[in-house]
Amino acid sequence: MTPHQRWTLRTEHTGYTVRLSPDGPWAELHAWGPHGVENGPPALDWSHRTHFVTPADAAPAEYVPHGLRPFAGADLVAARPGAERGVWWSFEDVREEPGTLRLTFTDAVLGLRTTLCYATVPGTDVLHRWTELTCTGEEELRLERLDSAAVNIPVTAAARLTYLSGQWSQEFQHTRLDLARGTFAIGSTQGVPGHAYAPWLAVQDASAPHDAPAPAYGIALEWPGNWHITAQAEPGGAVRVRAGRVPHEGAVHLAPGDTLTTPRLACAFSPDGLDGLSRVWHRYERRLAGERLHRPRKVLYNSWEATGFDVDADSQLELAKAAADLGAELFVVDDGWFTGRADDAGGLGDWHPDPAAFPHGFDRFADDVRALGLDLGLWIEPEAVSPGSRLYAEHPEWVYRIEGRPARRVRNQLLLDLGRPDVQDFVLATLDRLLTAHAVDYLKWDMNRPPTERGRPGAGPADRLDLDAEHVHGYLRVLDHLRTAHPHVTVEGCAGGGGRIEHATLARTDVVWPSDNTAPLDRLRVQYGFLHAHAPHVMSSWVTDAPGVFDPRPRSLAFRFVTAMCGVLGIGADLRAWTPEQRAEAAGWITRYKEVRDVVHLGDARLLGSPEDATCGVQYDAPDGRRTVVAAFSTGPLDGAPLVPGRPARLRLRGLDPTAAYRDAATATTYSGAHLLHYGLPCAWSAGHDADLVVLTRR
Incomplete structure (x- = not known):
């Protein structure tokens, strides 16, 4: 194999070219971008002068271990227990098939085979990367770092990093940072991706011209456990991004003959900036949904904000009747439906079902809900247990704990060790019973606390366990079972809001809950960040009466509905307190949503401005181009009209045919595509009109 040999993997519009380095036993990135970008010298070529660094430290390496890359950050740190760390491998083999590439390196002294794996995702501009690590010696190996991959991106001065940060009730905040030199890192050790950061990053050249979107490179880690993403702006004029899982116990032990496969890292590119990159991710997530994508996401009503823990059949049916009258299609009973659940201190x-809450039986209640024309859903928190529950009394060994230490309660509950097969079997049996005995159509899976005292007494030395990965595999096993055993059930993923949203979860659920915060302007910012990384058809959003948490400015019921209609529409308000006028308005919005949800869920989405602008919106174009739906919002002060001279705000649309005509039937107005692209869609905001949903039909 010659050191200059290279391979190109092609996605729908992009190419990713890897070569064997002429300077050492590793693979390097030759080119990544639009088709044909590989035809020329490598953009990340370096001067070959390596004062105080090694060639591997300076190279745009795809994956290099500590040993070969001692200074600039290694992707793999391995050793025999008690021995010095380091891998010094040599190239062994390449296997190339259409859409896949496998490059294998071996260290015969250490006894480690490392295979770098690549696979394109058909019909998308996404490339998967992961690594397979096999212990080939007679002694086990200790893996202290086991990243999935590294990606290299050329920049001329600084790298513009876009990431999604926040906290509980303020997830997915769109955040930017220019990194000229140094290291940037995000991640979680909470056993889930967490509320603080999403396992997603976009990189652009910060010096790109402002009159055109800078090409955007993106990565997303498919792992619902502990993780990290680290970006290093290196002296040679590039940024190198590493990503992977983080073992909770500090290291993973690999026994002779065993192979460890890292989580997949999805890599994406768009020449059309962050907005174009978002559409690449949306298309990828529609592919993850498979055939379930074409099942309409039904309009949901959830009873939590109306009743809290005070659940009884009569009040739930009253709400269900009100929801059905508005046009809802699904009624979800949230927390409080099961025995011992008067508050958050018991019952998990x-x-x-609590017989006191459903005196005629839960099945009678379910029949009454269905008689209203509604499907039935339940909230459940399968990983949690209350200390006063019967389950905990029978199986105290099933919770995470450290022998001789107090068990910390978060939200008055403990966490089950879902890495144990017996716990998995209990959860599977519980879900099978609920979903068959009561014919439940919708399941909201919640998780309201991270693991704290994460131990498993009696299972051997704690540093030899891999509890984080075992919990992840148990969680995914249960979700996979739901898909196969109960394919008719719609599954919603939730973790105290948006604490566990990544591609492994999205591939196994139908919708996810981005945040517990449903206040209008707060929610708009959450959804703006969310839609950069994730698709509208997975974004569950409710209309409620919640006041603002971070932005308390009031907004209309229309604003709340249009915000929720940007994804999968739900309602969580106490409908019993709404006036007849509010109910009539709500019914009208639900009817409009049903007319356009196929465009919202299946079309191309474009983010028009941001919530920082006085007017912003989201544009959805149907796959056939015949309809365009625009959700428009007023987030700033009014311009004084009509008391003083003023004119409507304008929201410039994108991606339309400038020569075509577009008709707004609601206002009997026809626009040329050129007009909407150049001047924009007029929005005449007033104190009582702060949002609108415009449907344009191409003539």
């Missing part, structure tokens, strides 16, 4: 783990 004892998943049986």
Whole structure:
């Protein structure tokens, strides 16, 4: 194999070219971008002068271990227990098939085979990367770092990093940072991706011209456990991004003959900036949904904000009747439906309907809900257990704990060790019983606390366990079972809001809950960030009466509906308190949503401005181009009209045919595509009109 040999993997519009380095036993990135970008010298070529660094430290390496890359950050740190760390491998083999590439390197002294794996995702501009690590010696190996991959991106001065940050009730905040030199890192050790950061990053050249969108490179880690993403702006004029799982116990032990496969890292590119990159991710997530994508996401009503823990059949049916009258298609009973659940201090783990709440039986209640024309859903928190529950009394060994230490309660609950097969079997049996005995159509899976005292007494030395990965595999096993055993059930993923949203979860659920914050302007910012990384058809959003948490400015019921209609529409308000006028308005919005949800969920989405602008919106174009739906919002002060001279705000649309005509039937107005692209869609905001949904039909 010659050191200059290279391979190109092609996605729908892009190419990713890897070569063997002429300077050492590793693979390097030759080119990544639009088709044909590989035809020329490598953009990340370096001067070959390596004062105080090694060639591997300076190279745009795809994956290099500590040993070969001692200074600039290695992707793999391995050793025999008690021995010095380091891998010094040599190239062994390449296997190339259409859409896939496998490059194998071996260290015969250490006893480690490392295979770098690449696979394109058909019909998208996404490339998967992961690594397979096999212990080939007679002694086990200790893996202290086991990243999935590294990606290299050329920049001329600084790298513009875009990431999604926040906290509980303020997830997915769109955040930017220019990194000229140094290291940037995000991640989580909470056993889930967490509320603080999403496992997603976009990189652009900060010096790109301002009159055109800078090409955007993106990565997203498919792992619902502990993780990290680290970006290093290196002296040679590039940024190198590493990503992977983080073992909770500090290291993973690999036994002779065993192979460890890292989580997949999805890599994406768009020449059309962050907005174009978002559409690449949306298309990828529609592919993850498979055939389930074409099942309409039904308009949901959830009873939590109306009743809290005070659940009884009569009040739930009253709400269900009101929801059905508005046009809702699904009624979800949230927390409080099971025995022992008068508040958040009890009941978790004892998943049986409370006979006091449903005196005629839960099945009678379910029949009454269905008689209203509604499907039935339940909230459940399968990983949690209350200390006073029957389950905990029977199986105290099933919770995470450290022998001789107090068990910390978060939200008055403990966490089940879902890495144990017996716990998995209990959860599977519980879900099977609920979904068959009561014919439940919708399941909201919640998780309201991270693991704290993460131990498993009696299972051997703690540093030899891999509890984070075992919990992840148990979680995914249960979700996979739901898909196969109960394919008719719609599954919603939730973790105290948006604490566990990444591609492994999205591939196994139908919708996810981005945040517990449903206040209008707060929610708009959450959804703006969310839609950069994730698709509208997975974004569950409710209309509620919640006041603002971070932005308390009031907004209309229309604003709340249009915001929620940007994804999968739900309602969580106490409908009993709404006036007849509010109910009539709500019914009208629900009817409009049903007319356009196929465009919202299946079309191309474009983010028009941001919530920082006085007017912003989201544009959805149907796959056939015949309809364009625009959700428009007023987030700033009014311009004084009509008391003083003023004119409507304008929201410039994108991606339309400038020669075509577009008709707004609601206002009997026809626009040329050129007009909407150049001047924009007029929005005449007033104190009582702060949002609109415009449907344009191409003539």
